[in-house]
Amino acid sequence: MSQTPNQPEKLSLVAKFKQNFKMLKEIFVLLKTHKKWWLMPIFFIFAILSMFIVLVGGGSILPAIYAIF
Numbered sequence: 001m002s003q004t005p006n007q008p009e010k011l012s013l014v015a016k017f018k019q020n021f022k023m024l025k026e027i028f029v030l031l032k033t034h035k036k037w038w039l040m041p042i043f044f045i046f047a048i049l050s051m052f053i054v055l056v057g058g059g060s061i062l063p064a065i066y067a068i069f
Helices: 013-034 037-056 059-068
Strands: none
Touching: 013 037
């Protein structure tokens, strides 16, 4: 079955990881070149919250996030 132009191509897990790693590398280079090291803790907190949401599953996470803040 060939794909039509309207359907996006499905990426493998490895391809998605490479894409995300490339984006993280670009962000790190941006922080390094512009010396915006104060942004690192913010990105670190976002990463921890994102992992928390992904691991828990999404729907049942709302009460826990509400309790944190």
